[in-house]
Amino acid sequence: GDSVTQMEGPVTLSEEAFLTINCTYTATGYPSLFWYVQYPGEGLQLLLKATKADDKGSNKGFEATYRKETTSFHLEKGSVQVSDSAVYFCALNTRGYSTLTFGKGTMLLVSP
Amino acid sequence: KAGVTQTPRYLIKTRGQQVTLSCSPISGHRSVSWYQQTPGQGLQFLFEYFSETQRNKGNFPGRFSGRQFSNSRSEMNVSTLELGDSALYLCASSSGGTGPANTDTQYFGPGTRLTVL
Numbered sequence: 001g002d003s004v005t006q007m008e009g010p011v012t013l014s015e016e017a018f019l020t021i022n023c024t025y026t027a028t029g030y031p032s033l034f035w036y037v038q039y040p041g042e043g044l045q046l047l048l049k050a051t052k053a054d055d056k057g058s059n060k061g062f063e064a065t066y067r068k069e070t071t072s073f074h075l076e077k078g079s080v081q082v083s084d085s086a087v088y089f090c091a092l093n094t095r096g097y098s099t100l101t102f103g104k105g106t107m108l109l110v111s112p
Numbered sequence: 113k114a115g116v117t118q119t120p121r122y123l124i125k126t127r128g129q130q131v132t133l134s135c136s137p138i139s140g141h142r143s144v145s146w147y148q149q150t151p152g153q154g155l156q157f158l159f160e161y162f163s164e165t166q167r168n169k170g171n172f173p174g175r176f177s178g179r180q181f182s183n184s185r186s187e188m189n190v191s192t193l194e195l196g197d198s199a200l201y202l203c204a205s206s207s208g209g210t211g212p213a214n215t216d217t218q219y220f221g222p223g224t225r226l227t228v229l
Binding site for chain 1: 116204
């Protein structure tokens with residue numbers, strides 16, 4: 001079945017550092033790929049998405065490129081802020097439906 | 113445009129009781145999906161409703177059920193609660209697109225935190 005693998009956390013960075021959170025997937029067909037972010041005590045917010053190979057999703061300084069050849073969708077940000085501290089989830093839609101398969105999530109902690 | 117709303121935000125129940133959670137989707141969205149989030153299992157899909165019909169189902173026991181109304185609002189019911197049902201229950205809405213190259217996007221509500229004592 002479909003699956004998503006994310007790097008284990010927590011990822012601890014200082015403010016203004018470069019961020020990479022790795023995400024690889026296994027899926028049949030042509031899934032869309034997503035990054036969601038969850039702040040403490042809240043639900044999931046869509047951060048960015050890409051719907052086909054070589055697409056780049058971007059939002060709020062975050063970027064991720066849909067790499068079909070390596071089945072990856074790594075999240076990057078050039079300069080993190082304390083306010084970026086949250087849990088980040090990589091996901092794909094599966095079996096042709098909107099239903100999402102999620103990775104385990106990666107906690108990001110940014111210190112001043 | 114208003115987002116996805118869920119009520120109540122917090123619930124405390126005891127083992128053996130039943131509970132009903134409610135979700136109102138974004139206006140115009142016809143699909144509502146439910147997910148359970150726990151520290152051990154992460155985010156797991158429960159079921160999806162589209163136009164009042166259950167279209168997709170995850171691997172949960174029959175104690176978990178749901179329904180969708182004609183205005184697309186959805187309810188989820190858990191009967192005979194167990195301690196392991198303590199979790200954050202998230203609802204997501206989307207337009208409900210399907211197909212091999214589906215680009216539909218799900219938008220999540222804030223969740224209902226259920227604690228079973």
